[in-house]
Amino acid sequence: DAPSQEASLAGPQEAFSEIIMTNLALVRKILKNPDVVAENIPVGKISKTPCAVMYIKNFTNRKLIDNVEGRLKKIGADYIFSSSDVEQLIEEKTYMPMTHTLKTERPDRAASMLAEGKVVIIVQGSPFALILPTLAADLVEATEDNYVRIPEANFMRVIRIFGMLISLFFPALFIAVMLYHQEVLPTDLLTAIAASREKVPFPIVFELVIMQLAFELIKEASIRVPNPIGSTLGIIGGLILGQAAVEAAIVSPILIIIVSISGIGSFATPTLALSRSLVLLQFIYIIVAAAAGIMGIVSAAFLSLALLASAETYGMPFLAELLPSSNNKYRSAIPVHPIWRRRNRV
Numbered sequence: 425d426a427p428s429q430e431a432s433l434a435g436p437q438e439a440f441s442e443i444i445m446t447n448l449a450l451v452r453k454i455l456k457n458p459d460v461v462a463e464n465i466p467v468g469k470i471s472k473t474p475c476a477v478m479y480i481k482n483f484t485n486r487k488l489i490d491n492v493e494g495r496l497k498k499i500g501a502d503y504i505f506s507s508s509d510v511e512q513l514i515e516e517k518t519y520m521p522m523t524h525t526l527k528t529e530r531p532d533r534a535a536s537m538l539a540e541g542k543v544v545i546i547v548q549g550s551p552f553a554l555i556l557p558t559l560a561a562d563l564v565e566a567t568e569d570n571y572v573r574i575p576e577a578n579f580m581r582v583i584r585i586f587g588m589l590i591s592l593f594f595p596a597l598f599i600a601v602m603l604y605h606q607e608v609l610p611t612d613l614l615t616a617i618a619a620s621r622e623k624v625p626f627p628i629v630f631e632l633v634i635m636q637l638a639f640e641l642i643k644e645a646s647i648r649v650p651n652p653i654g655s656t657l658g659i660i661g662g663l664i665l666g667q668a669a670v671e672a673a674i675v676s677p678i679l680i681i682i683v684s685i686s687g688i689g690s691f692a693t694p695t696l697a698l699s700r701s702l703v704l705l706q707f708i709y710i711i712v713a714a715a716a717g718i719m720g721i722v723s724a725a726f727l728s729l730a731l732l733a734s735a736e737t738y739g740m741p742f743l744a745e746l747l748p749s750s751n752n753k754y755r756s757a758i759p760v761h762p763i764w765r766r767r768n769r770v
Contacts, residue, residue, distance in 0.1 A: 427529050429696055434571035439529045444474050444548040450531035451478065451546075455538055459483065465496045467547075468504035474548040475510065478534075484541050491738050492543050492556055507550040516737065521704050523697040524737045526558040533567055557738035564588070566694035569760055577760040587692030592702050594686050595632055596709035596721050602628055604717030623673040629714045631675055633707070635683045640703065 427439040440447045448462050459481040466472040475496060479489055495514040504510060511525045512518070528534055529552050534544045537555045545554040555562065564585060569577040606614055624631065669675045686706070693699035705728070712720040735742040 430528060430530050430533070430567050432530075432567045432571060435567055436530070436532050438531060440531060440534075440546075440551045440553060442549050442551055444476055444546055447531070447546045447551075447553065448476055448478070451535050451538070451544070454532055454535040460538065462546075463493070465493060467496055467499050467501075467510060469500065469502045471503040471505075473504040475504070476546045478538060478544040478546065480538055480541070484538075484543060488541075488543060488557070488738055492545070496545075504547070505549060507545065507547040507552050507554050510545060510547055511554055517735070520731075520735070521708075522560075522701050522732060522735075522742075523563070524558055524735070524742065525697075526555040526562050526695065527552040527697065528555060529553075530567055532570075536570065537562075557740045559737065559740065560732065560743050563695055563698045574760060574762050581760055584692045584694060587689035588698075588702060589689070591686050591689035591693070592706055593709060593721065593725075594689065595636065595682055595706060596713035597718070598682050599629055599632060599710055600713040600717040600721055603714065617676075617678050620678050621676040624676050625673075626675075628679075629710070631679055632682070632710060635675060635679050636686075636707065636710070639683050639687055 425439055425441075426437045430439075438450065440450065452460060457480060460478065461481050462476045462478045465475050465477060467475045477489070477493055477496065492514070496510070499510070499513045501509065501513060504513075507527065511527070515525055517524065528537075534546075534553045534555065538544055543556045545556065547554075564581065566580070566584065569581065572580075601608055602617070609617075621628070626634070666680055670677050670680065690699050690702060693702060709721055709724055712724045716723070733741070733743050
C-alpha cells in the first residue's frame with residue numbers, strides 16, 4: 425500500500441507490509457546488490473519471532489553489525505510482537521527525551537540507509553523497519569529531499585527546521601516575555617495583549633499549559649477515531665470549543681494564536697517520533713521559562729545540547745552529521761548536498 429506516515433509527492437508509492445519476506449523482497453528490488461545480507465535472528469524466548477538484520481557485506485562496519493546482533497541475541501523477553509518491542513529492548517537510553525532510533529515504512533529509505541553503511545532491522549508482523557545507528561541528521565531528513573532539486577530540498581529543510589524551533593521555543597519565549605521581559609514588546613502590542621487577558625481568571629502559565637494539553641488531546645483523539653469523523657473532530661476542537669472558550673473568557677485569543685503556530689511547527693517535523701520528543705521538551709521549556717525567563721530557556725538549551733553532544737548511538741556521536749567534521753569522517757547533513765558530492769557511507 426502507499427505510505428501513510430511518510431507520504432511523498434515525487435517518490436515511490438509503496439510501503440512495507442507485515443510479512444517479513446515481502447519486506448526483504450521490497451528492499452532487494454531497489455538495492456540490486458548480491459552483497460546485501462539478511463541474517464535471521466529469532467527474538468523472544470517463546471514466540472521466536474523472525475527478525476532480519478540487513479546490511480551490505482564488506483561495506484557496513486563489522487563492529488556495528490556485531491553490536492546490533494549481540495543486542496538482539498540478548499533480548500530476554502518471552503514474546504516479541506513488533507519492531508517497537510525490539511526498539512525498546514535494544515535502545516541505549518530508555519528515558520532520553522530525544523529518540524535515538526528511526527523507524528521507516530518506506531523500502532526506498534531503508535535501501536538508501538543500507539547504501540550509507542547502516543543496519544536495517546525488519547521484524548515479522550511489523551510494517552516498520554528500524555534503522556541503526558540513527559543520528560540527529562537522519563531525524564530532520566524527509567523522504568522528499570531525495571526526489572526534488574537541491575535548491576528546493578534546501579529551502580524545505582530550512583522551513584522544517586524553522587518549524588521545529590518554533591514548536592520547541594515559541595510558547596516558552598512567550599511566557600518568558602510576558603512574565604519577565606515585557607520591555608521587549610512594543611507598547612501597543614503589550615496593551616493589546618493585556619486587554620485580551622483582562623477577564624481571564626487563570627495565570628498565563630496555567631492557561632498555556634491547559635491549551636497545549638487540549639491541543640495534544642485533540643491530536644490524540646483524531647488518531648483514535650475513524651477517518652470519516654476526523655475532520656468533524658477538528659472542526660469541533662478548533663472552531664466550536666476554541667471560539668466558545670474565548671467568548672467565555674476562559675482563555676485569551678493571543679494564547680490560541682501561540683498554540684496554533686506552535687502546532688503548525690510541530691506538523692512540519694518529518695518524523696513522528698521526533699515530533700513527540702519535541703512535545704515533551706516543549707513542556708519542560710515552558711516550566712523553565714516560567715521559573716527563570718529567557719535565562720532559564722538559554723540555560724536549558726545549553727544543557728540539552730550538552731547532553732545530545734555527549735550522547736552516542738552504537739558507537740557514533742549523535743550530532744556527528746549536523747556539522748562538518750575537521751577530519752571529514754562524517755558527512756555534513758545541513759545543507760543538502762548534490763548527489764555527486766555526497767559520501768557513500770557514514
